[in-house]
Amino acid sequence: MTTTLAGPAPVVAPGRGADRRRSRARMRERTAQWLFLVPAIAYVLVFFGYPIVKNLVMGSQDYTVRTFVSGEAPWVGLDNYVEVVTSGLFRTTVLNTALFTIGSIVGQFVIGLLFALFFKRRFPLGNVLRSLLLLPWLLPMIAGTAVWKWILDQDGGVLNEALGTIGIAPVHWLTSPDVALVAVVLVNVWVGIPFNMTLLYSGLQNIPDELYEAGALDGATGAKAFWHITWPNLRPVVSVVLVLGVIYTLKVLDIILGLTGGGPANATQTLATDSYRRSFQEFSFGTGAAVSNILIVVSLLFAVVYLRVNKRAVDE
């Protein structure tokens, strides 16, 4: 986090007064310009820079409830990481994080793309319907989570009742370790569809109609047109959508905590929820920080991919 706060290097003072006045005027101008940025830079340093540094440091400290009283957080090197990685839970959380992310992304993207393709056709009410579809994404996530918890309830939930009418026995959506992860993926897909649809829709809008007209002359219609015209032209947007989706999914906390609390038997525990659990439920801030540092590394890897892909998308 090195952001140059100081202005540019001072101009070498020339002997004459007029030059000095001019360079002083330029200094003043530069200072005035920097003043516009100072609040934002200060905020970013305190609320993004500091937390990252602090988190890295805490990851190597024995930082617990006692620390708040005594102020002492002994340095433990890599002990926290060793404890986290060798715990039986780690394999579960990594696997769950991967499955949760992949499942969510595939679901959101495929359905979002189908919706985007559908709404690209012009028809009455199309735009209104499309904008109303944004609702699941705009609602507070915990409100959506609350209603899903009731829909998925094993005894009185409407989903099991509906399945019951076609003869399917009640599924223990949120209380069986075998299906709980599927349930949280389902809800996260529901939340993510609008976002995917919106970005992909705007990507589709940017493909010139002439391409399709020319393609139609060559006999490229329907699925052929999709694979030869739509997909190649949509690729840059697709990459952006996928990478952003991964970054957002890695952070998800409210859906999982609200639906299952990471259970049953850690079946839905991810890196993000495990970091929360360690820090704020067991007050082991050191190991919590270690887990979230692992999460940062994973997110940053995807962030770098995103920035490169986005740059390419803009350049094209």
Added chain:
Amino acid sequence: MNQTTDARKLRYTIVGIVLLAVMLFPVYWMVNVSLQGGGTAANSSFFPTNVTFEGYQRAWEDQTGNLVTSMIVALGAVLVSLVIATPAAYALSRFRLRGMGIFLFVLLLAQMIPGIVIANSLYTLFNDLGLLNTYVGLILANATHGIPFAILIMSAFMRSIPPALTEAARVDGAGHFRAFWSIIVPVSKNSLITAGLFSFLFAWSDFMFGLTLTTGADIKPITLGIYDYLQGNVQSWGPVMASAVISSVPAIVLLVLAQRYIAAGALGGAVK
């Protein structure tokens, strides 16, 4: 010929309505259950045949304080975000200072940092500063949702303002701040509204900071009020769903009234 295209378009509209109905079923269910009162029925009926507002009564009793908290925090976060982000967006769009490229890069990365990382460290910092369980603490933390987004979306807009507009004022002797305040801000009104609306929605929907930076019952956002219901066994879903409906009102109102700003923000956030 025309009739067949009309028929096809009508079919699309019907399919579209069905898709919307499926996607918004949970929202319907939320409203439906919220109107079925505070009883402990084993399940909810498909339509609210006996509409009762008991659920809302209970929700109101439980959540009024939390709603006020959420409102204060969200409005505060909007204020802080705009005050910090607007001048920065102007500088990024107009000036050429060394290090600005790095700052832009940092902003993009900042949006991707998992909230739990920030919460982890802010908890210890706020504990030292006495900012846990305060409005100020929540407002400052919640501005992290809005500030990078607001800077990026507003500077993208301000780049499209012709430089001649401010140069004329500068020639007349106005300083940078005058030019910014009396020309750039009014001209950029729409992008300020978009940035403000999203800062509000981000802070209003916040769960992470409410969960980690408040510990008591005095200052608790509505999202945490709902989360409290969800922990343990829910005896009666009426009040829970009523609270969820109430917490969703700002999003619904904004979607209906501020459609074009929402659309602008949804796109601007990701593809710059």
